[in-house]
Amino acid sequence: MDYLFRFRSSYCWMLVIFITGQVEFGWTNVAAIGINYGQIANNLPSPDEVVPLVKSIGATKVKLYDADPRVLRSFANTGVEIMVGLGNEYMSKMQDPKQAQAWIKSNVQPYLPATKITCIFVGNEVLTFNDTSLTDNLLPAMQSVHTALQNLGLDKQVTVTTTHSLAVLEKSYPPSAGAFRPDLEPCLSPILSFQSKTGSPFLINAYPYFAYKDNPKQVPLEFVLFQPNQGVVDSSTGLHYDNMLFMQIDAVYSALASLGYNKLPVHISETGWPSKGDQDEAGATPENAKKYNGNLIKLVAQSTKKGTPMRPNSDLNIYVFALFNENMKPGPTSERNYGLFKPDGTPAYSLGLATTASPSSSSDGVSGNSSNSGVNGGAPPLPPSSSTGYLSISSATSPDQERYRFLGASLWSLVVLVTGVLKF
Secondary structure, three states, X not given: OHHHHHHHHHHHHHHHHHHHHXXXXXXXXXXXXXXXXXXXXXXXXXXXXXXXXXXXXXXXXXXXXXXXXXXXXXXXXXXXXXXXXXXXXXXHHHOOHHHHHHHHHHHOHHHOOOOEEEEEEEEEOHHHOOOHHHHHHHHHHHHHHHHHHHHOOOOOOOEEEEEEEXXXXXXXXXXXXXXXXXXXXXXXXXXXXXXXXXXXXXXXXOOHHHHHHHOOOOOOHHHHOOOOOOOEEOOOOOOEEOOHHHHHHHHHHHHHHHOOOOOOOEEEEEEOOOOOOOOOOOOOOHXXXXXXXXXXXXHHHOOOOOOOOOOOOOOOOEEEOOOEOOOOOOOOHHHHOOOOEOOOOOEOOOOOOOOOOOHHHOOOOOOOOEOOOOOOOOOOOOOOOOOOOOHHHHOOOOHHHOOOOOOOOOHHHXXXXXXXXXXX
C-alpha cells in the first residue's frame, strides 16, 4: 500500500511535469526523439502511467522490445509512433510464413490504427551474437514478417528491419572510411537489399560512453558529451566533427555506401549514458548522464540544424536508452542505471531542459556539428570506439538469456589513438 501511495503521488507530479514542459519549454518541438522502453524489472509503473512520462520529455517515438498488449493499448490514440520487437528467440519460428502471419494477427493488427505501430525490428544485434543459427534465420524471418504484413495489407504502414551493434563495422575512423566487417558482408548484403526494396531504416545501437569508459585518459569527455571542443577533421572529406556520435553515424553511412546503399536511412535505435556504475566504469555519473542525454535531446530539437556533417539534410532519428532504470538486468551496475527515470516516476537526474536557449548558450555547452572544410584538425583523431558489442545494454530477453561482454577496441584503433595523441 505504501508503494502504491508513493507511486500515485509521483504520478500526479508527472502530469504537472508534462503540462509545464509542454507550455514553458516547448518540448513538443522535439519531433524526432525516441525513447527505449525496456521492462526487465519488477517494480515499474503500469503502462497507463508511463504515457505522461514519455510525453514529459517530448518523445514522439517509443521502441519496445516485445509487443506487450498492455503497452500497445496504453499508447492508443496518443499519436506516439511505436516500434515493436521480435526477440532473437523468435528467429526460428518466424521463418515459417504461417507463424509469422499468426504473430502479426495477434500482436500487431488488432492495435492498428489506434496505436501507431510503424515498425517491427526482427532480432537484436543478431549478426554480432556469434550464433550462426540466428544469423542464418535472420533474413528469412524478416522476409516472412514482411510477407505477412503484405498479406494483411499492412506493409505500407509498418516496415520490417533489425538492429545492429556497431561491432558490425570493421573500420569506423575516419568516418569517410567506414566499412563493414568482411565476414559479415555475405549476410548483410541480402539484408540491405531487402531493406532497400521495402523502405525500412538501418538501425544501429551506438554508445560513445564505451569509448570514454575504455580510454578515459585519452578520449576527451567533452567530445562524447556534445560539449564545446576542438573536434576532429576527417582528412579525406574536410568535414569537421565535434561529437563522437555523429562520427559513428557517418561511419555507418560510409559503410552502407561502400556496398551501394547510399540512400538507406540510418536510425540510432539505442544510445545513452549510465548515471551509476562500478568503480571500473569511468564516467558513469548523474552529471555526465544529464549532459549526454540532455544535450543530445537539445541537439535533435534544433530547428536550424539537422543531420550529421556527411548528411546535413537528413533528419536525426534517435532513440535514447532508456526510459527506466531496470533492476533485474544482470551485469555491471551501469546495466541497471541507464534510465531517465526511477521506477517511481521521479527523474534519475535532471535533463537540464528548463530553457529553449540555443546550444551555444547552454550551461551544459551543447555542441552542434559543422561541415566547414576550412577548420583545422588540431585535435587528435578519436578511436573508432564503436565495436562495443555490449549486448546486454540492448537485450530485451529475460535476464537468464542476456549476455554481457565487450569486444574491445581493435588494435588498429589503438594505433590511431596513440598517433593522434602524440600529434596533439
